[in-house]
Amino acid sequence: METVKAYGASSATSDLEMMHIDRRDLTGNDVQIDILYCGVCHSDIHTARSEWGPASYPVVPGHEIVGKVIATGPGVTAFKEGDLVGVGCMVDSCRECSACREGLEQYCENGAVMTYGGKDKHLGGHTFGGYSQNIVVDEAFVVRVPENLDIARVAPLLCAGITTWSPLRHWNVKKGDKVGVIGLGGLGHMGIKLAHALGAYVVMITRSMDKAEDAKALGADEVLLSTDEKAMQKHANSFDFLMNTIPVGHDLNPYISLMKRDTTMAIVGAIEPLKSVHGGMLVSKRKNIAGSMIGGIEETQEMLDFCGEHNILPDVEMIDIQNINEAWERVVRADVKYRFVIDMKSLQ
């Protein structure tokens, strides 16, 4: 067992502060990763503040982890010291249920072990995330980071990237499809980049005109103001796929009206009640509303390899860990383009 430095919250109302946590000794298939960068996800804040139900404290957040392998257990075959790797939202799962066998560990029937706040089978208690010096993870939940990518910007791919990639792939978005990305935050900006790289005609759907220029720079072919009734009508029944990244409950009906027959709107943002859905709008053109959660490990590797090939990276703002509380306040105000990444050297 090794004691390492971390930043965490000791209660729902406390700021993050420096603390010490334990990392387990390496078991057969474990790799130990020196954390170089960690992305800041809104989930970190929701969890630490017990906004998604009571958290176990201390909470050490962080599930967009990029680092270098510094040690490997004797059974490790896929990685060696010095490898550039990533860890996302999960560090383990049952590996036996139908979901795990299909490579969909995020839907593990017995509950995947989340990177922070999950049940720690090794040390007891709960897991601690990436706002820390290093982490020990079973190699089955470690992915390889393509060497050609700018490593300082890779981290958000491990959550924002895979969360938007997985639905694009599951619902088979392809060249020429008209894809709408609703909401321009951490998820939305990755959705635009990935859908664009897949060859889709990407429409950024937003309520705020001042996001239009940004959206185009990110790869959107068009911007649709959801408050402009005429424009919304012009786009009615025309989309092959909608990705809804709005992080809070909202009225889905205006977006449902945009969908072609037999298409899907995938909810990837909101995990709360979605107010009203009009049954008739679904019925009249056999439309689907679905949810999608992060992605499996194999799919995460696929996404990273795709990003390597196409040189796709999130737009990030680098911070030191000492500025994390201020950064969180800015995340809450949606004042970031589009993801904070913590340079973990600052914790040394």
Add this chain to the structure above:
Amino acid sequence: METVKAYGASSATSDLEMMHIDRRDLTGNDVQIDILYCGVCHSDIHTARSEWGPASYPVVPGHEIVGKVIATGPGVTAFKEGDLVGVGCMVDSCRECSACREGLEQYCENGAVMTYGGKDKHLGGHTFGGYSQNIVVDEAFVVRVPENLDIARVAPLLCAGITTWSPLRHWNVKKGDKVGVIGLGGLGHMGIKLAHALGAYVVMITRSMDKAEDAKALGADEVLLSTDEKAMQKHANSFDFLMNTIPVGHDLNPYISLMKRDTTMAIVGAIEPLKSVHGGMLVSKRKNIAGSMIGGIEETQEMLDFCGEHNILPDVEMIDIQNINEAWERVVRADVKYRFVIDMKSLQ
């Protein structure tokens, strides 16, 4: 042009009464059908009472029509005098859009012509339905009724039958699947019969225990009381498909909890706001909520042929047309097992 007897409503608040309507002369592809039986669908009432928006009066309802061909236009190839045929909710569509070309006339991009209250291209005004002596319909919208079926009971297949068949087929329900049918009315009782005949393990999901025995007689393998929290929990995440026939807005969340990962709940009843849908429940297991509306003509023929092979028929209560107003009141009170059929001889 021929003037025939019919029953219709002359205003949103009037009872149905005998009236005379015009039927067009046969064009090339038309068949004239002597109506023998017509089913009573709740939509008839909603439309006649302007509950789904202002109707054009008089409204002559009826879109579950069974009869005999008595005349054919010179271009008719599929039918001849004496054939036993059916007409459902549509009598025409554009036949050129992508939906029509795929045999999904119900989703016609230019709007299918509904059997009653649709725009009549031939005589002007609006179409009149099956509460009448006869009807003239393009052969492309006429289906063949298997001769072995008890003809007095066939009519409800043309709406209740196809509305439940189409989603079962579209979402590929197969032998051994666990299918939940939510709500036991005209649609629900056909859903049970058809899902059972497809080899599914059928669970009737209802709030009322007194429907349990009936549901089993109809082919349900099990009854699940949605008010029984323990039973609902026992069935959590276990269904391969849900067909939701509840005709009014309601809370979908208890039903979403019953679905397996990557499965669909098809709404076939409610065409109004569905209150709240919990985004997190969709996200956590990539669940889908979809709508489905009646079915295409080819699919309707497929369903009738399947019912012929398996001798599947709705449970009906026969009435004379003179009792229609009383029957409607009973439909509104859900006091019918499970569909009224009008013996149209009573209109002669």
